[in-house]
Amino acid sequence: MEHSELDPTADVEDRDYESALRPKRLAEFEGQPRVREQLGLVLDAARHRGTAPDHVLLSGPPGLGKTTLAMIIAAELGTGLRISSGPAIQHAGDLAAILSGLADGDVLFLDEIHRLSRPAEEMLYLAMEDFRVDVIVGKGPGATAIPIELPPFTLVGATTRAGLLPGPLRDRFGFTAQLDFYAVGDLTGIVAASAGKLGVPIDADAQGEIARRSRGTPRIANRLLRRVRDFAQVRGHARVDRGVSRAALELYEVDERGLDRLDRAVLDALCRLFDGGPVGLSTLALSVGEEVETVSEVAEPFLIREGMLVRTPRGRVATRAAYAHLGMTAPSTNPALFD
Numbered sequence: 001m002e003h004s005e006l007d008p009t010a011d012v013e014d015r016d017y018e019s020a021l022r023p024k025r026l027a028e029f030e031g032q033p034r035v036r037e038q039l040g041l042v043l044d045a046a047r048h049r050g051t052a053p054d055h056v057l058l059s060g061p062p063g064l065g066k067t068t069l070a071m072i073i074a075a076e077l078g079t080g081l082r083i084s085s086g087p088a089i090q091h092a093g094d095l096a097a098i099l100s101g102l103a104d105g106d107v108l109f110l111d112e113i114h115r116l117s118r119p120a121e122e123m124l125y126l127a128m129e130d131f132r133v134d135v136i137v138g139k140g141p142g143a144t145a146i147p148i149e150l151p152p153f154t155l156v157g158a159t160t161r162a163g164l165l166p167g168p169l170r171d172r173f174g175f176t177a178q179l180d181f182y183a184v185g186d187l188t189g190i191v192a193a194s195a196g197k198l199g200v201p202i203d204a205d206a207q208g209e210i211a212r213r214s215r216g217t218p219r220i221a222n223r224l225l226r227r228v229r230d231f232a233q234v235r236g237h238a239r240v241d242r243g244v245s246r247a248a249l250e251l252y253e254v255d256e257r258g259l260d261r262l263d264r265a266v267l268d269a270l271c272r273l274f275d276g277g278p279v280g281l282s283t284l285a286l287s288v289g290e291e292v293e294t295v296s297e298v299a300e301p302f303l304i305r306e307g308m309l310v311r312t313p314r315g316r317v318a319t320r321a322a323y324a325h326l327g328m329t330a331p332s333t334n335p336a337l338f339d
């Protein structure tokens with residue numbers, strides 16, 4: 001699949017920039033006021049008691065700041081941080097090695113924790129609860145479990161969907177934070193802070209222009225800012241104003257609501273070719289020349305979130321907002337259309 005500027009998952013270029021752009025302390029973390037306040041309390045209480053805080057589960061879509069928060073937790077506590085992920089831990093032994101290397105009070109960040117293997121997951125239960133792992137030595141009837149004591153640590157688990165976690169794992173987290181998509185005002189703040197770090201002179205309304213097109217996602221906001229910076233540099237604009245940001249984003253085919261070419265093609269086919277639907281997913285995908293999965297996993301979730309498309313048992317249906325966005329009049333003859 002062609003890489004889109006609006007893909008919320010990280011690519012290599014993002015990883016290079018992200019460490020530079022990450023807020024380092026909780027006070028610099030924009031948005032998510034509830035999560036910030038609750039987490040701040042958990043950390044303050046732990047600092048007061050002089051103990052490691054409860055294990056923390058962070059859930060939410062890609063690019064909303066889970067890794068950033070894990071790093072902030074370690075920085076706020078002044079402890080070490082170990083980073084790994086569910087898919088990187090193949091065997092329980094891999095996890096045992098990570099756990100036994102932790103120092104007192106360390107934070108262990110496990111990304112995509114829902115993808116841990118079963119044996120690793122079971123080892124984690126014991127580690128989270130009793131700060132112990134049982135390493136099995138030998139095979140068959142002669143096998144023995146050697147207990148290894150672990151120092152107290154805080155596990156920060158991240159998952160895109162908390163619902164995917166088995167109940168017993170979920171229950172072992174003392175604090176769960178659900179990250180939501182960001183409001184435009186918060187994203188504007190993120191763009192401003194990132195522009196400052198990158199040394200890009202930018203006007204306030206250009207920041208807002210980028211924020212509005214970033215699909216509620218800081219990673220996308222930072223990426224669009226870099227594209228706008230490229231544009232300004234190459235075309236010789238010393239300062240990014242509204243006009244420069246608009247021209248750059250137009251070039252990258254990111255429209256005013258954050259839709260890209262594929263999103264618009266899907267809406268266009270749905271509204272123009274199929275009169276608003278309902279139309280089956282495979283027919284819709286065929287008409288825009290894309291794979292079924294690309295349409296259903298890349299374009300549709302955002303269009304649904306924006307209230308432009310609805311999935312029904314009879315197929316995909318457009319909403320009046322979709323027609324309005326395309327600058328078309330919704331047909332009065334289609335009773336299936338959604339408001």
Ligand SMILES: Nc1ncnc2c1ncn2[C@@H]1O[C@H](COP(=O)(O)OP(=O)(O)OP(=O)(O)O)[C@@H](O)[C@H]1O
Binds near residue numbers: 022023064065
């Ligand atoms: N609240 C925030 N304030 C400022 N910058 C943020 C915030 N949240 C995320 N960012 C920035 O967005 C980028 C992506 O964040 P991060 O890597 O933490 O996302 P993630 O949720 O861990 O994504 P993934 O699930 O794909 O790993 C980083 O550059 C980070 O600095």
